[in-house]
Structure formats: C-alpha cells, structure tokens
Amino acid sequence: MSDKNMGILLESGTNELEIVEFTIGENKFGINVIKVKEIINPVKVTKIPHSHPNVEGIIEIRGAVLPVINIEKALGSSISEQGLNDKFIVAEFNKIKVVFHVHSVSQIHRISWNDIEKPSEMYQGLESLITGVIKKEDGMVLLLDFEKIVVDINPAAGINKDQIKKLGKRERSDKKIMVAEDSPLLRKLIHDTLGEAGYSNLEFFENGKDAFHFLDSLASSGNPIRQEIQMVVTDIEMPQMDGHHLTKRIKNDTRLSELPVVIFSSLITDDLRHKGQQVGADGQVSKPEIGELVGLIDRLIL
Numbered sequence: 441m442s443d444k445n446m447g448i449l450l451e452s453g454t455n456e457l458e459i460v461e462f463t464i465g466e467n468k469f470g471i472n473v474i475k476v477k478e479i480i481n482p483v484k485v486t487k488i489p490h491s492h493p494n495v496e497g498i499i500e501i502r503g504a505v506l507p508v509i510n511i512e513k514a515l516g517s518s519i520s521e522q523g524l525n526d527k528f529i530v531a532e533f534n535k536i537k538v539v540f541h542v543h544s545v546s547q548i549h550r551i552s553w554n555d556i557e558k559p560s561e562m563y564q565g566l567e568s569l570i571t572g573v574i575k576k577e578d579g580m581v582l583l584l585d586f587e588k589i590v591v592d593i594n595p596a597a598g599i600n601k602d603q604i605k606k607l608g609k610r611e612r613s614d615k616k617i618m619v620a621e622d623s624p625l626l627r628k629l630i631h632d633t634l635g636e637a638g639y640s641n642l643e644f645f646e647n648g649k650d651a652f653h654f655l656d657s658l659a660s661s662g663n664p665i666r667q668e669i670q671m672v673v674t675d676i677e678m679p680q681m682d683g684h685h686l687t688k689r690i691k692n693d694t695r696l697s698e699l700p701v702v703i704f705s706s707l708i709t710d711d712l713r714h715k716g717q718q719v720g721a722d723g724q725v726s727k728p729e730i731g732e733l734v735g736l737i738d739r740l741i742l
Contacts, residue, residue, distance in 0.1 A: 451689035452718040455681055458550045459574075462529065462542040463583055464512050465520075469542075470574065472677060474707050475493050477530045477537070479545055482522060492593045501530065501729065507593075508539045514589045514710045515569065533706040534587060534597060547579070549574075556583065556679040558622075558646065558734060571622055572679045574650070587706055587727070588625060599629040601636050601732035610638030615741050618643045620651040620674040620686060621704075627690075630704075630730075637734045648674065648681030652689050659695035666698060671741050673733070676705040684719050691720030700740040704733050 459470035460479070484510050485497040496508040508528065513519050525544040530537065556572040559582075572583040591598040617639055621627050627644050634642060645651040651674070658668045672690065674683035681689075683703050690696045700722040708716070708726035716724045722740055725733045 441454070452715040453684045455553050455685035456550060457553060457682065458548055459581070459583070460529070460545060461547050461549060462527070462545045462634050464543050465517070468579060470581045470583050471529065471531065471586060473548060474712060475531045475533045477532050480528045480530065482526050482528055494593055499539060506530070506537050506539050508541055509589060509593065510541045512543070531586065534590070536590070536597060538590060538687060553678065553682045553685070554680055558679050565739060571677070585623060588623070597728065599626070599633055599728040599730045601633045604633055604636045604734060607637060607734070612638035613640045614641065615639060615670045616641045616668070617671045617673060618645065618651060618654070618736070620645045620648050620672070620678060620683065622646050622675060622678040633730050634734070639737065647678040648683055648686030652686055654680065655690065655696055663697055669699060671737060672699055672701045673704050674701065676703060676707050684715055685722050687716070688719040702733065702736055702740065
C-alpha cells in the first residue's frame with residue numbers, strides 16, 4: 441500500500457474511520473489509516489548502540505532516516521524471529537515519522553467510532569496501551585495508543601509543560617474549558633499544562649459522546665452557553681464519537697454554535713487540516729504543541 445492507493449474517502453464529521461488491521465502473534469490490532477503513509481516489506485535495519493530496547497534501529501526510506509519500533513517488544517513480549525509475512529508500517533503523526541514492525545497486515549476496515557468500546561481492565565498489562573476495542577465475528581481488534589508507544593521511547597515527543605512556564609504567572613480560573621480526550625495520560629498532561637497557563641477550571645470527558653451530552657444538558661437549561669462554558673478543546677480519535685463529529689454537532693446546533701472549538705490532535709497536518717475546517721473548527725493544533733494551543737485559547741477566549 442502507498443499514499444496513492446490509501447487515500448481517505450470519508451467525509452468529515454461522519455463519525456467513521458478506516459483502520460489497517462495487523463497482527464502480533466495471535467492478536468489482532470488496528471491503526472488509523474490516516475496515520476499510515478505506506479506499508480512495505482522489511483528492509484535491512486541499522487542497529488544503534490544504547491538505543492531504547494523497543495527500537496530495532498533505523499532505516500532510510502525516500503531520503504529520510506526513520507526509527508523502527510518493534511510493536512511486539514513494545515507490548516511486553518520477547519521478540520520472535522522475523523517471519524515471511526512481517527511488514528513495516530510507515531506512519532506519521534505528532535509531526536514525526538516512524539516505522540512500526542508488525543507480524544502481518546491483513547485488511548482495511550471502515551467502522552463507526554460508535555462501535556468502538558472503551559477498553560476494560562481485562563487486558564492485564566495492556567490497558568495503558570489500548571485506546572479502543574472493536575468486536576468482530578472472527579474476534580476482537582484492539583486499537584493501540586501509538587502516541588504513548590512513541591513517548592515511552594522519547595519523552596520529548598510528548599506534551600512539555602516547560603513550554604508554558606515562560607508565560608509567567610497567569611490567572612484564568614474564571615474561564616471554564618471543556619476538554620474531550622480519551623487518553624488518561626494526555627488528560628493528566630493537559631490538566632497540568634493548562635493549569636500552569638492559568639486555566640485551572642477544566643471539565644474533562646473521555647469521548648465526544650459524553651462531552652456532547654453534557655453540552656446538550658447545559659443548553660437545555662436556557663442560559664446562554666457561553667455563560668456556562670467558554671471553550672471546547674477536543675481530540676479527534678475517541679471511542680463512541682470522534683472530535684470531528686463532536687465539532688460538527690456543536691456547530692450545527694444553534695444553541696451551541698457560538699462556542700469556540702479547538703481541535704488538539706496528533707492528526708493535524710497540512711493534508712488533513714481541511715477536515716477540521718469542513719466541520720467548523722475555530723482552530724486546530726497538532727500535538728504536542730501545547731504552547732501553540734494556549735496561545736490560541738488566549739486569542740479565542742479572552
């Protein structure tokens with residue numbers, strides 16, 4: 441598969457996504473097609489001394505030198521010998537490119553975020569790396585938190601509170617911001633970082649569906665929505681309802697449409713920015729640019 445024949449055909453805000461299904465051992469996993477640049481057969485990897493144990497080494501592809509992460513190792517298993525069906529998934533998100541080594545790639549599925557369930561504690565040891573569960577007739581497909589896999593290797597790739605400290609002491613607690621983000625790790629980081637920027641009055645939701653129900657209940661009270669909430673910050677990839685669909689629902693509701701919505705996601709790229717524009721987002725910021733997010737909040741909320 442390449443960029444050319446993996447084009448996304450989905451309209452913005454439909455609450456659907458396409459995933460590439462791959463395997464590690466007997467287990468099936470999925471990655472959002474939007475993150476996938478291409479899928480190639482394994483090539484020779486140059487090992488790097490003293491690198492993270494999950495990193496096999498580096499490869500050169502199309503003039504770029506990219507790290508190769510062994511997903512089997514990242515999931516806590518010992519690395520098995522390379523098989524005939526092994527593949528390299530070349531991915532891009534959070535403004536970085538990386539290669540994931542998997543055992544096989546099977547097919548692409550189009551599904552609704554509404555059919556993706558939140559993982560439970562039954563996935564012993566894996567729950568921190570699973571963002572959603574898709575139940576199918578031939579078994580379950582688990583969606584992995586690829587951002588966390590990368591940040592565990594390179595913490596600098598994640599949200600950095602130091603970007604905010606240079607702003608100095610600020611008081612913004614009279615401004616209430618609603619945040620929709622499914623990752624517990626990122627909810628904590630966003631909480632701490634926006635708090636550092638003075639925005640301590642935050643309401644968090646694990647998915648767009650819960651967030652919209654909350655807004656709907658506030659709007660039903662009859663008070664102008666901006667008296668209750670001053671802004672919404674949302675991720676894109678979330679079970680039940682994604683951030684594009686949440687934004688579309690807000691902007692299409694006359695009671696809520698004046699509410700500023702900022703999409704804060706690893707999927708914000710020049711090629712995909714139009715999707716957020718189509719659903720009416722007031723701003724879009726790529727993770728992990730938290731300083732840029734705070735600057736945008738300042739402009740839209742004050």
